[in-house]
Amino acid sequence: MELRSLELFLNLTETLHFSRTAEAMAASPSALSRAIQRLEQEVGCTLLERTNRRVKLTPAGERMRDFAFRLVQEWHGLCQDLRAAGTPVQGRLKLYCSVTASYLLLPALLGRFSARHPHLEVGLQTGDSALAIGKVLADEADMAIAARPSALSAKLHFMSLQQIPLVFIAPRAPGPIARWLQGEEPDWEHLPIILAEQGLARKRCDQWFRNKGIHPNIYAEVAGHEAIVSMVSFGCGVGLVPEAVINQSPLARKIRVIEAHPTFKPFDVGLCVQKRRLEDPLIKAFWEIAQQGLG
Secondary structure, rough: OOOHHHHHHHHHHHHHHHHHHHHHOOOOOHHHHHHHHHHHHHOOOOOOEEEEOOOEHHHHHHHHHHHHHHHHHHHHHHHHHHOOOOOOEEEEEEEEEEEEHHHHOOOHHHHHHHHHHOOEEEEEEEEOOHHHHHHHHHOOOOOOEEEEOOOOOOEEEEEEEEEEEEEEEEEEEOOOHHHOOOOOOOOOOOOOOEEEEEOHHHHHHHHHHHHHHOOEEEEEEEEOOOHHHHHHHHOOEEEEHHHHHHHHOOHHHHHHEOOOOOOOEEEEEEEEEEHHOOOOOOHHHHHHHHHHOOO
């Protein structure tokens, strides 16, 4: 029984998709199929039910998954212990986060990380924060900085780093938007609203409007909170963004925060990783740095 075959099998139990596992694990589809077939021959039973539409674990496959997870974790733990005797941890860590998170949270973390582990590299990918959790689950990133979702996948481990308020913003300059903002409560039915296409902020905003019985006038749906700040600063409408995005934006002077009643629950922003990878030497090294906090 080869360790590589077990690692391929474990990834397949998560994706339940041969093509995705082959791509994530840098293996050809035929090599992946042969590895699974060898495992099934060695244990003497079927581990996966395959059809043209889906892949499903058999009861034997579920037991094999638990066994393989323990074995692979123990192997990587042993390798780490042996290397710790004197050989520095080396490699490249793939980290995903939004542009704002890269300004707000990464400098302190990366500074300490580089000082303690000079032989480790960080490959940073920035993009829409709504994609962060999916990147980790799909093995497209080793770790990600993200807002904790309402329901965290059982496959993930999350470390809180900072609480960030969620606020409505409007253009600061006089214009057509101003007349709908007069009075104690904005005229939400007529205000043009700019929202994220997806993600936690969008879900909370949709729920907020539903709770108030309001059918919002959605002007635009965009990818990324930074784009919302840009459109609001141009006078296109009102948007909902994490407060940290405003603080880090060069357009901060062109917008203002408007009160929302009730207020939104803050984002719990932190580091997430797949549980099965917590003992990976590279991930463990960065995780230990993050546990020290941002100070």
